[in-house]
Amino acid sequence: MEELKGCIVVYGIVGCPHCIRAKQLLKENKLPYLEVSIDRYPAVRQWLQEKTNRTSVPQIFFNEEHVGGYDSLEAAFRDNDHWQELLALVRENEAEDGFLRIPHPSEAVDSNEGASSSFRCEKDPILELYQELIESGIIQDKKLLVFTQQKNVFPGDRFVSWLIGRGNNEEHAIQQGNKLLQKKFIVGVTTGTTHFVNSSKEYYRLTTGEETVALNRGPSQGCILDKGGAxxxxxxxxxxxxxxxxxxxxxxxxxxxxxxxxxxxxxxxxxxxxxxxxxxxxxxxxxxxxxxxxxxxxxxxxxxxxxxxxxxxxxxxxxxxxxxxxxxxxxxxxxxxxxxxxxxxxxxxxxxxxxxxxxxxxxxxxxxxxxxxxxxxxxxxxxxxxxxxxxxxxxxxxxxxxxxxxAYLESDEALQVRPGEKGRPATVLLSSLLKWYAADFGSTSEDVLRWVATNVKLPEKKDSLEAALTEGNWSIKYIPYDWGHNGASTE
Incomplete structure (x- = not known):
């Protein structure tokens, strides 16, 4: 890595693809940089917005020179004269004292390194009964309706009889059934079931989802979930x-x-x-x-x-x-x-x-x-x-x-405004999201544009859109959505 008198600072967030691309470009050019995560240092966020008038990340500085996001950094790299000016700035000059916001480690909020301590799986006392229920032999697949077969079900009376056979009385057996139901180890087959009933007509099933295609199907560890809720x-x-x-x-x-x-x-x-x-x-x-x-x-x-x-x-x-x-x-x-x-x-x-x-x-x-x-x-x-x-x-x-x-409305993937010429209407290019879900933003196309104009903060986009709305001379085109995967093959 090259030694610099000044510094390059990348302000970003965890997992931000454009942040990683920016850091990769700097690494490829053997340029050291300081990374400031505004996830870990949220107090920096307000300073960054005031300094750059941007909410998107990354935001990159070469000493006091605000380069912008990844696209701006890449454009500077492709413009050799501009790139050499930026390099000269950090090679020959120290950063102005106090200009950049470099937080002290003591300002950091909880880091991801402590993630394992945020939830401890303490076993629920009812777990032992649940595991014994699975091995009890009373659970079966049963056709409850003419065309519907339920898997992993049992009637309330068989559960009660099973527990009575183990030395419990009927009242205690029903109480245990209610605990399993309330803690969602089991669920009533009948919609809206909230209480366990000793009946041959009331069926219950395991909550494991084994009969579904759910990606989290299978037995849980039986952690206590009722302390502090979800x-x-x-x-x-x-x-x-x-x-x-x-x-x-x-x-x-x-x-x-x-x-x-x-x-x-x-x-x-x-x-x-x-x-x-x-x-x-x-x-x-x-x-x-x-x-x-x-x-x-x-x-x-x-x-x-x-x-x-x-x-x-x-x-x-x-x-x-x-x-x-x-x-x-x-x-x-x-x-x-x-x-x-x-x-x-x-x-x-x-x-x-x-x-x-x-x-x-x-x-x-x-x-x-x-x-x-x-x-x-x-x-x-x-x-x-x-x-x-x-x-x-x-x-x-x-x-x-x-x-x-x-941040999304700042991007060209969400919004572009092309001024009209010679009496032609301005063209507003919007993300297809605003077409598919237009009802969530307003009743008409103009409502949607006014919602965008109210919420976009980037001055050049906001001013252009508001000007088009004021003139009443605009048309909308929707930016094609790229449905290609954002990931490589897992094969």
Whole structure:
């Protein structure tokens, strides 16, 4: 590495592909740099926004010279005269004292290195009974309706008789059944079952999801999940997710799913996803649910891609979003269920004929009260045109969504404005996301543009869009969506 009098600073976040590409370019040119993660040093974020008027990352400085993001760095590199000017600046001059915001280590918030301590799997006392139930012989596959066969089910009276045969009385047996039901080790086959009943007509099934294609099917470890509700588990899954996002290829262009598949973090993640089967979603408030399901959606996509379930054509894309799923809180949620059923307040998706959840669907209770359109800039579907992968916390989800939205609208993949000439209308190029989900942004095309104009912060884009709206002379074109994978093959 070359020795410099000055310094090059890259401000970024964990797992940011453009950040990695910028660092790779500097490494290839043997240029040392200082990396400042605004995830670990959130106090730096406000300074960075004020200094650059940008919310996107990376933001790169050569001493006091603000170069910009990765595209600007690459453009400078291709312009030899500009590149030599930048190199001369850091080779011959020290950085102005106090100009750059270099945080002290004491300012760091919790790092990912401590992720393993955020959730401890203490075994639930009822786990032993649950394991004995599995070996009891009373669980079977049974045709409960003419055309429907239920797997891993048992009637309430057989469970009670089984426990009575082990020295329990009927009251205690029913109490134990209720504990298994409340802790979601079992679930009632009849919709809306909340109490265990000693009856030959009331059936219950295991929550393992063995009869489904859910990626987290199988027996859980039986961790205690009722202390603090779903939040400790969600926080730990979020930390593991951050670690998985560091597996980005050396050029930063794709997620390195091969490395993820072989990582200890992924093995731990897969094991822990089975605890989602019993997570008490009812303990989450609106913001916590929003953050929880955004994170789970992004993680489920990664889990599916690592498992080799990447869609290759339009038909497989439809299958992917409808079938790739997790068991969460004893119910199965596909990617479409999470996006349209929960996060979009049970609205019909672009290719759906009806809303995901019917009136009698117990999952309807997890739907958000109203649509927050910013979620579209937080969900990463695994395609190249999807917004960058980020993670969200229940306590700060609205601020984090605001940053994700602002950063995405800064990009040319989301918004471009081409002024009109000689009386011709200005052309506004928008991400196809704003076409497919237009109803979440407004009732008309003008409503959508006004929503964008209100929320885009980059001055040149904001001014151009507002000018076009004021003149009333504009047309919209939608930027083609690149459905190519953002990852390499796992084969």
């Amino acid at each position: 939040l400790p588990l969600a926080a730990h899954l979020r930390d593991l997710l951050l670690q998985l996002f560091t597996h980005v290829s050396s050029n930063g262009k794709v997620v390195d799913y091969v490395s993820i598949k072989d990582s200890t973090e992924f093995a731990e993640y897969v094991t822990l996803t089975r605890e989602l089967q019993r997570v008490p979603l009812e303990t989450l408030d609106e913001d916590q649910r929003k953050a929880f399901f955004i994170n789970i959606y992004n993680a489920l996509v990664i889990h599916a891609f690592v498992s080799g379930k990447k869609p290759t054509n339009m038909l497989s894309q439809m299958w992917f979003y409808d079938q790739v799923s997790y068991i969460i809180g004893s119910h199965q949620y596909s990617l479409n269920d999470i996006e349209n059923g929960v996060l979009r307040a049970n609205r019909r998706g672009p290719l759906q004929l009806r809303s995901p959840f019917r009136r009698d669907d117990p999952r309807l209770a997890t739907s958000l009260i109203q649509v927050d359109p910013r979620i579209h800039f937080a969900l990463n579907c695994g395609a190249k045109s999807c917004p960058p992968i980020k993670t969200f916390s229940g306590e700060n989800v609205n601020e984090e969504l605001q940053l994700a939205m602002t």
